Amino acid sequence: MGKSFVRFLGSGDAFGSGGRLQTCIYADLGASRLLIDCGGSAMVSIKRWRIDPATIDAILITHLHGDHFAGIPFFILDAQLVTKRIRPLLIAGPPGVESRVKAAMELLFPGSSQIRRNFEVTFVELVENQAMVIDSLTITAYPVVHASGSTPFALRVECGGKIVSYSGDTEWTDSLIQAAKGADLFVSEAYFYDKQVKNHLSYKTLLERKKELTCRRLMMTHMSDDMLGRLEQLEIDYAEDGKCVFI
Ligand SMILES: [Zn+2]
Numbered sequence: 332m333g334k335s336f337v338r339f340l341g342s343g344d345a346f347g348s349g350g351r352l353q354t355c356i357y358a359d360l361g362a363s364r365l366l367i368d369c370g371g372s373a374m375v376s377i378k379r380w381r382i383d384p385a386t387i388d389a390i391l392i393t394h395l396h397g398d399h400f401a402g403i404p405f406f407i408l409d410a411q412l413v414t415k416r417i418r419p420l421l422i423a424g425p426p427g428v429e430s431r432v433k434a435a436m437e438l439l440f441p442g443s444s445q446i447r448r449n450f451e452v453t454f455v456e457l458v459e460n461q462a463m464v465i466d467s468l469t470i471t472a473y474p475v476v477h478a479s480g481s482t483p484f485a486l487r488v489e490c491g492g493k494i495v496s497y498s499g500d501t502e503w504t505d506s507l508i509q510a511a512k513g514a515d516l517f518v519s520e521a522y523f524y525d526k527q528v529k530n531h532l533s534y535k536t537l538l539e540r541k542k543e544l545t546c547r548r549l550m551m552t553h554m555s556d557d558m559l560g561r562l563e564q565l566e567i568d569y570a571e572d573g574k575c576v577f578i
């Protein structure tokens with residue numbers, strides 16, 4: 332207790348590669364407990380690792396792809412119907428996050444976005460390259476390169492002197508250097524081993540650029556089968572579902 336930590340609730344890609352759950356990073360930063368991304372399988376992973384969803388203060392979203400935000404409708408419905416949440420919930424993400432979440436809710440559970448609840452949900456649109464202070468959190472969103480219908484971000488979260496950053500999904504962009512700067516933990520996607528594609532980063536590129544990242548600890552996530560088949564060759568630490576890292 333009292334120690335800040337991150338637990339990877341979901342370390343997979345969009346397609347269930349390796350049987351891994353979709354992106355969901357739980358961070359207990361002392362003064363605040365939050366999820367960074369909330370992929371479609373988030374409620375499964377929250378319950379699998381016995382986290383009480385009612386204790387989560389905030390959900391921060393890197394970009395508006397289903398494997399990063401589609402868990403929110405289920406989270407809100409669980410809070411309303413199962414957990415009986417009272418504590419307010421903050422949802423912060425790219426421009427349009429509120430309308431995209433509400434549209435997803437209406438599509439999946441018609442009427443669910445309009446229902447009266449016993450807890451308040453506050454949506455905040457993050458602004459690129461601007462540190463935003465919300466309660467005990469200082470959140471900075473750096474624009475990255477990943478087509479997703481709105482600006483995709485790498486997120487840097489500071490709380491109680493600890494800094495956790497996450498690349499979201501992106502190909503290499505120098506804004507990752509800013510996001511990782513001074514972080515206790517920087518989590519980076521590494522989708523392919525050495526294949527260069529648009530929108531995603533390869534392990535080889537990350538390895539080449541590693542010296543530019545001034546984080547204390549670097550971990551990879553969001554790996555495809557191409558990466559998962561070569562885990563023993565990797566020289567950078569990587570996430571696994573359920574893995575806990577003290578920071
Ligand atoms: Zn994506």
Ligand SMILES: [Zn+2]
Pocket residue numbers: 344345354396398399500553
């Ligand atoms: Zn993704």
